[in-house]
Amino acid sequence: MAQARAERTRGRLVEAGAVLFDRCGYAGATLGEIAGAAGVTKGALYFHFASKEELARAVLDQAEGTLRDACGKLRTTSSPLQALIDSGYWLVDALGSDAVIRAAFRLGREGGAWLEASPVATATGARAVGASAAGAQGFHGVWAAVVQDLLSGARRAGELRDRPGGVGPETLVVTAACGLEVVFYEGCSREERARRVGALWEWLLPCLVLPGASGTYRTGPRASVPG
Numbered sequence: 515m516a517q518a519r520a521e522r523t524r525g526r527l528v529e530a531g532a533v534l535f536d537r538c539g540y541a542g543a544t545l546g547e548i549a550g551a552a553g554v555t556k557g558a559l560y561f562h563f564a565s566k567e568e569l570a571r572a573v574l575d576q577a578e579g580t581l582r583d584a585c586g587k588l589r590t591t592s593s594p595l596q597a598l599i600d601s602g603y604w605l606v607d608a609l610g611s612d613a614v615i616r617a618a619f620r621l622g623r624e625g626g627a628w629l630e631a632s633p634v635a636t637a638t639g640a641r642a643v644g645a646s647a648a649g650a651q652g653f654h655g656v657w658a659a660v661v662q663d664l665l666s667g668a669r670r671a672g673e674l675r676d677r678p679g680g681v682g683p684e685t686l687v688v689t690a691a692c693g694l695e696v697v698f699y700e701g702c703s704r705e706e707r708a709r710r711v712g713a714l715w716e717w718l719l720p721c722l723v724l725p726g727a728s729g730t731y732r733t734g735p736r737a738s739v740p741g
Contacts, residue, residue: 524562526552528576531569532617540570540624570621577618578656580608585660594667595674595723596731598687601664602694602711603735605657609695610704619695622652654692661691668722675724683722690714708735 530552534543545566549559563569584604588597608615665687668674674683694714698707715733723731 520562523552523554523558524572527554527559527562527569528572529613532573532576532614535570535573535617536613536620540566540621545569573614574618574621574653574656577614577653580612580615581656581660584608585664589664589667593673594664594671598661598664598668599715599731599733600736601661602691602714603708605694606698606704606707606711606735609698609707618653618656622654625652654695657695658688658692661688674722687718687722690718711735 527548531543531548534548534551537543538547543566545559546556548569549556552559559569563572585597585601588600588604591597592600609619662684665674665684694711697710702710712733712735715731719728719731719733
């Protein structure tokens with residue numbers, strides 16, 4: 515009973531921290547405000563997290579778990595390339611409804627020495643948040659690693675046209691995927707975000723797949739996206 519209560523309190527603190535980090539940034543969010551938003555004392559917060567840095571890392575860890583779980587579910591129900599397309603629509607929903615995901619991206623954008631030293635796993639194993647796929651930084655690096663992993667799966671599955679000489683397609687897709695969050699952050703509506711995801715893939719697909727194969731993929735949102 516006590517352990518379950520402690521886990522619930524920790525969960526509330528992570529959620530409250532995410533809301534304040536998303537709203538105020540790392541420097542602007544205070545532990546007192548986070549404790550108050552979670553409905554606990556500051557002493558109770560320190561029982562679970564020794565510092566604001568530790569709480570921010572917990573937010574990043576939860577965001578990464580949510581991201582990987584969602585994209586893993588997409589991968590089990592479709593081809594790697596279709597799962598990659600659908601991951602953009604998942605991001606549309608997550609940025610609109612999940613403060614932890616939004617906070618993770620903001621924390622990554624702000625950077626800082628504490629973030630660069632924080633060990634967060636990527637698709638290629640554990641490494642610092644600041645050193646990730648395609649040179650992307652922060653939580654963008656985690657997102658980039660997931661995108662690159664799906665794209666590599668699509669290549670192994672024979673979904674991509676064979677282009678000799680390097681990582682051009684991978685660089686293009688990973689860069690475009692990371693750029694989605696930057697565009698979405700400016701406050702466009704969910705409908706506009708979804709429209710932009712669809713438009714992006716209508717342009718990218720012909721560059722990635724064999725001539726005539728674009729029509730075998732759905733570039734619009736699926737009826738239900740695993741969360």
